[in-house]
Amino acid sequence: MNDEIHEGGCLCGAVRYRAVGRPRHVNHCHCAMCRKGSGAPIVTWATFTTATLSFTKGKPATRRSSDIAMRGYCAACGSALTWQGDSNPDLIDITAGTLDRPERVAPVDHLWTEAAVPWLDVRDTLPRYRRSRSAG
Ligand SMILES: [Zn+2]
Numbered sequence: 678m679n680d681e682i683h684e685g686g687c688l689c690g691a692v693r694y695r696a697v698g699r700p701r702h703v704n705h706c707h708c709a710m711c712r713k714g715s716g717a718p719i720v721t722w723a724t725f726t727t728a729t730l731s732f733t734k735g736k737p738a739t740r741r742s743s744d745i746a747m748r749g750y751c752a753a754c755g756s757a758l759t760w761q762g763d764s765n766p767d768l769i770d771i772t773a774g775t776l777d778r779p780e781r782v783a784p785v786d787h788l789w790t791e792a793a794v795p796w797l798d799v800r801d802t803l804p805r806y807r808r809s810r811s812a813g
Pocket residue numbers: 687688689690691692751752753754755756
């Protein structure tokens with residue numbers, strides 16, 4: 678099923694996107710930068726091949742959030758939309774919460790649990806990594 682289409686956009690509707698194909702990966706991120714950037718304790722990211730993502734209305738503003746990545750957001754309403762690491766420009770993460778039908782993607786793991794807020798009790802059985810998948 679590589680012809681599935683995922684559409685979404687920001688809260689105000691100024692930015693709309695479409696991604697074609699299945700996400701390469703879907704994860705929950707507990708890191709402090711995602712927390713600050715979204716205002717929420719966890720951000721769920723759906724990773725797509727950059728070439729399959731198109732913006733059908735508007736474009737996200739971008740901001741360098743660290744020395745390894747850029748984050749995209751709606752300049753009008755502030756919704757967090759994208760994350761793209763410098764080391765792998767062929768992939769781009771979309772905030773699963775901005776998908777029109779977020780139920781169609783399935784997270785597979787938790788990242789950066791060492792930064793998780795203690796009052797959020799998530800009891801799924803997905804694998805958990807203290808930091809990134811590669812760092813363990
Ligand atoms: Zn917006």
